Amino acid sequence: MKKIVILTGAGISAESGLGTFRDKGGLWSQHRIEDVATPEGFARDPELVHRFYSARRQHAAEALPNAAHDALARLEERWTGDVIIITQNVDGLHEKAGSRGVLHVHGALSGALCAACAHRWPAPLQMTPETRCPACDANTARPDVVWFGEVPYHMEQIASHLEEADLFVAIGTSGQVYPAAAFVQEAATYGAQTLELNLEPSEVSADFAQHRFGKASDIFPIWVEDLMRDAA
Known part of the structure; x- marks a missing residue:
């Protein structure tokens, strides 16, 4: 072998x-998947999605193997x-x-992705709808994670x-x-x-x-x- x-x-x-998807009281239990883990949810409320993933990014940064x-x-x-x-x-x-x-x-919480030009870069701990792409300067930054409905x-x-x-x-x-x-x-x-x-x-x-x-x-x-x- x-x-x-x-x-x-x-x-x-x-x-x-x-936490996992199924944990009670965790971040995922406070939001519908449709609101924070789909392209449609991001289009509706990018501030909510960024806030959700910034919290996850912070938790991951503090966690130890x-x-x-x-x-x-x-x-x-x-x-x-x-x-x-x-x-x-x-x-x-x-x-x-x-x-x-x-x-x-x-994908990874540590990454950012530009929805306009597909440029990738290390994500800051906190991202907002005003976070700009360092390549094209558009404020179309999103977490570089795969949402439901996207190709892994x-x-x-x-x-x-x-x-x-x-x-x-x-x-x-x-x-x-x-x-x-x-x-x-x-x-x-x-x-x-x-x-x-x-x-x-x-x-x-x-x-x-x-x-x-x-x-x-x-x-x-x-x-x-x-x-x-x-x-x-």
């Missing part, structure tokens, strides 16, 4: 204090083959833990990795958001072993051949050590 493809979802960051992020960075460093990290998360905690070349399928990033590259994977692992994913929820089926079609590491069974749990359930910070470091020991 040489190539490991790992998909991470909100569950891996929950223990770092960053947990044991699961650290274990993944160790695996990437020590594994003799390829470790490809695909994340649905926009928080940047994989990079804080030391992971390199992470494929952000839903890196899909061609991801398809190639899924085709080549010897092992596909999903950590902390709900299995509710596509196309990422279908990655396990795609990888399995090409012959990859499949493993789900999750707090509880996901919506696509039946598509995985193997499962381990528990907190990501508990079960993932143990799995990494087991894998490295077996490969030694």
Whole structure:
């Protein structure tokens, strides 16, 4: 086994204090998805959307990686083959833990995107409708995140990795958001072993051949050590 493809979802960051879609009392519970996570919502009320993402950006900037992020960075460093990290998360905690070349399928809070000229640049902690693009000077800046109804990033590259994977692992994913929820089926079609590491069974749990359930910070470091020991 040489190539490991790992998909991470909100569950891996929950223990770092960053909420998921389903958390009660969190940022997402205070707004409708249609209002803060769609192009239409941004067109209706850009001030609300910027305020929402500025709060998320601030929280992410203050958050620290947990044991699961650290274990993944160790695996990437020590594994003799390829470790490809695909994340649905926009928080940047994989990079804080030391992971390199992470494929952000839903973009990143740390990025800004000009809706007029498509220029990208590092986002300030606070963005407003008056934030201007440094390339074209238009006040059409938006968070560089993928909203519902938009095409996720890196899909061609991801398809190639899924085709080549010897092992596909999903950590902390709900299995509710596509196309990422279908990655396990795609990888399995090409012959990859499949493993789900999750707090509880996901919506696509039946598509995985193997499962381990528990907190990501508990079960993932143990799995990494087991894998490295077996490969030694």
